[in-house]
Amino acid sequence: MAGIADKVDKAWESKDINEIADAPVExxxxxxxxxxxxxxxxxxxxxxxxxxxxxxxxxxxxxxKLAE
Incomplete structure (x- = not known):
């Protein structure tokens, strides 16, 4: 997923996408x-x-989306 680094906290930037998916919401x-x-x-x-x-x-x- 491009641009993931600007969507997660620094500690999660280098993690695998599955690790991020299973990470706490914070x-x-x-x-x-x-x-x-x-x-x-x-x-x-x-x-x-x-x-x-x-x-x-x-x-x-x-x-x-439908309302757009």
Whole structure:
């Protein structure tokens, strides 16, 4: 995935894409530990993969695309 370095924290820049997918969501730039806890509490999201495959987020993304 091109440009991954500007989307993850420095510690994750050189990691394999599968490692990043299974990383805690706070591995994403701009996501704090508090944000991660809110995602876990609200949607049981623990990893970047969980966030990217969450049905509510996918639904919202689809609706936003259709609205363009």
């Amino acid at each position: 591995a994403l730039q701009g996501v704090s530990e508090a944000d991660a806890q809110h995602l876990k509490d609200a949607f049981n999201i623990k990893t970047v993969r969980d966030l990217g495959t969450n049905k509510y987020f996918l639904w919202a993304q689809g609706i936003a």
